[in-house]
Each structure stands twice: as C-alpha cells, then as structure tokens.
Amino acid sequence: MLNNSNYIDKLRSSGLRPTKQRIKICEILFDTDKTFHFTINDLVKKISKTTNDKISLATVYNTVHAFKKKGYLKEIPINSDQSYFDTNTSHHHHFYDENQKDLIDIDDADVGPVKINTRIPGKKIKSVEVLVKVEDA
C-alpha cells in the first residue's frame, strides 16, 4: 500500500501536478492490492462516500483521462453505454457477465496463446484482447 507521498512522487514523475483531487483519486484507485473495474459513475460514488470534499465531475473525467494517457488505467471496450476502466494495466483479458453486467479479469496465463494468421499490410499489432461473454448456466 502506498501512502500519499508516494502518490505525490508518482504524479510528479509523470508530469502531473499533485493536487489534492488527484491524490484523493489515486488513493481510491490504487490504494489496494486488488485491481478493479469501474465506470466514471462508480468512481464518483466512491469519492463521495470516502470524502467530504466534493470533486467536480469534470475533474474526475480529466483525471481519469490523464491517468489513462499515462498508462495507469486501461479502458475496456464493452457494449457501448459507458466506458469501463481497469486499474490492472498488465496484459490480460476479461469475462463479461451479461446478466450481472459485470467485468471479471482473466489472467493472461489463463488464456492459451492467440494466433492471428493474417495481417494488415502497413499495420502492426498493438494488442490482442479477448472478451469472453458469459451468461447464467
């Protein structure tokens, strides 16, 4: 678990000013061993639960986007409606529970190697993501 001064260093070293809003969001997102998935809405709720200071919605968006750009968060493509983010930035895959509308990590090691036997000329592969949709058995 990191403490605030670690977050300050982390932010500063990535060229982001360590403001109290950003530090607070760091605490919520990264102050745990577990990684998790969230929407902006989830994050806003979590902020209002854990602090009395309100952080404006625009700041939450700005911060999440800044963190995504710096590689501290990953965005996960799920059927439209809203953006899901993942604090686990390592390469891995996902289950998506269509009944519970819930995302669950799949460790990279739990997915056999994915072979792509075709290429697009002039393009290089950036990532290969597997989304496994599940439903009640």
Added chain:
Amino acid sequence: MLNNSNYIDKLRSSGLRPTKQRIKICEILFDTDKTFHFTINDLVKKISKTTNDKISLATVYNTVHAFKKKGYLKEIPINSDQSYFDTNTSHHHHFYDENQKDLIDIDDADVGPVKINTRIPGKKIKSVEVLVKVEDA
C-alpha cells in the same frame, strides 16, 4: 443479390412487417455480397445518399435494433463513443485500426483456437471474441 420480394419474405418470416423503410434499410445493408461495418450515423448518411425519401432517425434506430434482435446484425464493442454494427453475423473477430478508426473482419479460421483455462462458477460461455488493435507500422 436479393430483390425486394426476398426482403419482404425475410422480414415477414421473422415477424417484422415489411414497411418501405425496413425494405430500404435491408437493401442498403444486405444487398451486397460483402459484409460491412457501420455506425448508425454511417447508415443514415447512406440512406440519404441513395434515396430521396427521408427515414427518421428514430426509425433507423428501431430498425437496426430489430435486426440485431433477429440476428441479422451483430453489435461490436469498440472503445465507447458510438455503437458499431456488423452485417456479418457469423462467428468471427476484428482488427481495429486505431489510426483510421476502422474495423476489419478477421475470419474465424484466421484465429487459432482460443483456450480459456478458467471458468466462472454458475456461468456458461456465450462467446469468445478477439479484438486485435493495430496501428501504423
């Protein structure tokens, strides 16, 4: 290539009334050997290019959703902003060109078998989709 009376049969047999708007949209979506990807916006533009009758936006949404529900279209999860649909409803995967914001089919046969070595208790796998993000080499 199908003609209108085929579309009328197709619609009727799936319990959708063959209205002229639906037939027009069928022509645009299915009147070609090739399958393709589109957003609602793309489709609206294509409609206004190929006909003088205007089809209201609400009808386009309704029709696309009806077709999706009937299995004539697939929705593809790509980073948020808007929904992508695919006239290719067979099982297959996608390249997503991050520079051109373009989707390209990958034939199922061009992706080696994907092994998922973990399960969620009480859930069964509905689909396994691979999204390969590419960028300029």
Added chain:
DNA sequence: TTCTACATTATAATAGTTCTAAACTGTTGA
C-alpha cells in the same frame, strides 16, 4: 373497404461526456 395493431415520425428527454471561462493553486525563481 374498414378496422386494428403495429410502425413511423418529429420532437422532447435523457445520459454520458466534453467544453468553457473564471477562480484557484502548485511551483518556480527573485
């Protein structure tokens, strides 16, 4: 043809996200 249920339409409403411009605050350097 006439009736009825389903479709279409324009428009309003909603939800998620981004923009804007003013106020605020970390940081730098005198």
Added chain:
DNA sequence: TCAACAGTTTAGAACTATTATAATGTAGAA
C-alpha cells in the same frame, strides 16, 4: 518568502448518441 505564471479545478453550459413520447400513418386481416 512571496509574487507571478502556468497548470488545475470548478460549475454549468453544450454536445452527442440514444431512447421515449405521443400523434399520425399504414400493412394486413376480415
């Protein structure tokens, strides 16, 4: 230390994609 600047936050407006609404229209059955 403190002023000044550049980056940040903020509230609210604006924007975009999508869905809901309620009136009008139309396909198909009798």
